[in-house]
Amino acid sequence: MTELVPVLTATWGSEQSWSLDTYTKAGGYAPLKKALGMAPTDIIQSVKDSGLRGRGGAGFPTGMKWGFLPPDDGGPRYLVVNADESEPGTCKDIPTMLAAPHALVEGVAITSFAIGCNHAFIYIRGEVAHVHRRVQQAVREAYEAGHLGKDIHGSGFDLDVTVHAGAGAYICGEETALLDSLEGRRGQPRLKPPFPAVAGLYARPTVVNNVESVASVPSIIGNGVDWFTAMGTERSKGMGIFSLSGHVQRPGQYEAPLGITLRELLQLAGGIREGHELKFWTPGGSSTPMFTEDQLDTPLDYEAVGAAGSMLGTRALQIFDETTCVVRAVTRWTEFYKHESCGKCTPCREGTYWLTQILKRIEGGRGTQADIQQLLDTCDSIAGRSFCALGDGATSSIISSVKLFREEYEAHVEQGGCPFDHAASALFEYSDTPATEEAHA
Template sequence: MTELLPVLTDTWDAERSWTLGAYEAAGGYEGLRTSLGMDPADIVAAVKASGLRGRGGAGFPTGMKWGFLPPPDGGPRYLVVNADESEPGTCKDIPLMLASPQHLIEGVVITSYAIGCHHAFIYVRGEVVHVYRRLLAAVQEAYDAGYLGKDIQGSGFDLDVTVHAGAGAYICGEETALLDSLEGKRGQPRLKPPFPAVAGLYARPTVVNNVESIASVPGIMKHGVDWFASMGTEKSQGHGLFSLSGHVTRPGQYEAPLGITLRELLDQAGGVRAGHELKFWTPGGSSTPLFTADHLDTPLDYESVGAAGSMLGTRALQIFDETTCVVRAVSRWTDFYAHESCGKCTPCREGTYWLKQVLRRIEAGQGEERDIDLLLDLCDNILGRAFCALGDGATSPVTSSIQLFRDEYEAHLGGRGCPFDPSASALFAYTPKQPRTPALAGVGGH
């Protein structure tokens, strides 16, 4: 049994855990003091050696990303923290910033020192006003204590941090759309290359990292590379926050080494709600292909989840029991993606719109057999052709749900409506079949 491992969550139950005093009492900012006595290049090398991978979804090695910055040219370079948590089912960064914002701020200072940044930005989703206010207060506490500002802790290093509230757009979770939004422009993805490491914020070299990625850095610098690398699996090292939601007895944040299984997490969370059984779940939010009970023992690391046909993503584990209509769930997710498409590219703008229309038609019992193949055809015309990953992600629940539960789609056809809806035709009885697990391989990801 893999044990839960409180690292980022170790102070969440402390009295007034969000304050600087509570964070320092638990050993906070020791990693920063260690880092300020090191050569910045050695910090980058340590993060590379630790095996820390981006916790925002893609899983790209964090230290390698820092290493892509060009040599200093005398001009500014920036760190931008992506705190625009918007993926349906994802709820790890907001609790972290709410319960322990100093974890993030210490990580921002260490990272900025390592990459030669003197002005960092934290881009927060605008709807979470309470988190925005707490971050502002935490940043002020850090300034007052000498962890931000001029000559930090007598090191000669200067750093300012700006907390910026976005206007609420899922597309701004894409790093280049976030940068455009931060510059005051409409949030839409940029053509790459150039990549942000070369021409990012204000056309200067920029590192964009997720909240959890940056918050993980202080522990590496405090406890050492070997400590972090000893957790997780060979290629997916370290700890991570797993967000369990939906039909589970005790939903919430569960911090554990990468490689833990959903079966183990459900044991910790009291299992699926009483009297019900697992039907399907998402390993990394709604933009990742669905899993079923057959995947309960799949290690939740980047390689194992990928080999099983999905993506680890943001580790947003949404749990659905047998009372859930998969067509209805996928239709609601597709409504979200169609609404949040920025409209810049035709495959995503038009494709998500038509996916929404066809899914609604099927769910209402007005669909035909050919509509199921039409959905797959639409997904084929979106996947790999959209300007950014939003379009690809929108296809994942559609294609995977059809492969796993095509019989359930078919049960809606011919005017019968949703078999899970009490108002649907009483003449029709639906008995779910076993999901078709072998077909998952090769399903499009995000």
């Protein structure tokens, strides 16, 4: 049995867990003081050696990302924290910032020192008011305690931190769209190269890191590289927060070494909803191809999940039992991508529109068998041909669900409607009446 390892989550149950006082009493900000006594290149090397990989979905090695910054030319360089958590199923950064915002602030300070940044930004999605209050307060407290500001703890290092609110756009989780948004523009992705490391915020060298990646840095500096690499698997080191949601007994945040399996996590979460069984699940949010019970024992690390045909993504484990109509689930995700497509590139903008039309037709019982092939053909025109990963993500659940549950799509066509009782999937009782057809505006 893989044991849970509460590191980032360890203090979440404490009294006023979000306060500087609670965080400091638990050892917080000691890693910052240690880091300020190190050479910045040594901090970068430690993070490289730790094997920490981006916790925001793509899994790119964090230390390597830092190392891509060009040599100091005397001009500004920036750290931007991606706190725009919006991928369906993903719900780890929001509780992190609510319960322990100082882990993020300390991580920002250490990372900034390591990469030579004097002004960092935390870009938080706008739809979470209390998270803004908590992070804004944590930054204020950190300034007052001398963890931010001028000449931090006598090191000569200066750092300002700006907390910034987004305004409702999933695409701003894409790092270059986030930068455009932070510059006061429509959040549309940029052509890469140049990568943000070379020309990011205000065309200056910029590191964009996810909340959990940055919040993990103090523990690595404080406890050491060996401590971190003792957790996880060969190429996926350390701990990560696994977010279980859906038809499980005890959904929630489970912090575990990378490589834990869904079977183990389900055991800790009390199993699937009473009297039901697992039908399908996403390993890393709605943009990752879905799995079934066949992958219950797949180690949830970057390599094994990839080898099994999906992606570890954000470890957003959305669990659906046998009452769930996969066509309904996929249609709704596709409507989401259509709604969130930024419109910049044609394959994604037009493709997600047509995918939605076809899926709604099938789900509503007005589809044909040829529509199923048309879906896959349309996916072919989007995946790998879009400007950014949003388009690719939109096709993942469609392609994987047709592969795994083609007969369910066919049943919608043959029966002229959905064979499932939607009420059976809900967590409260009601008698089924047709759902509204109202589209997202």
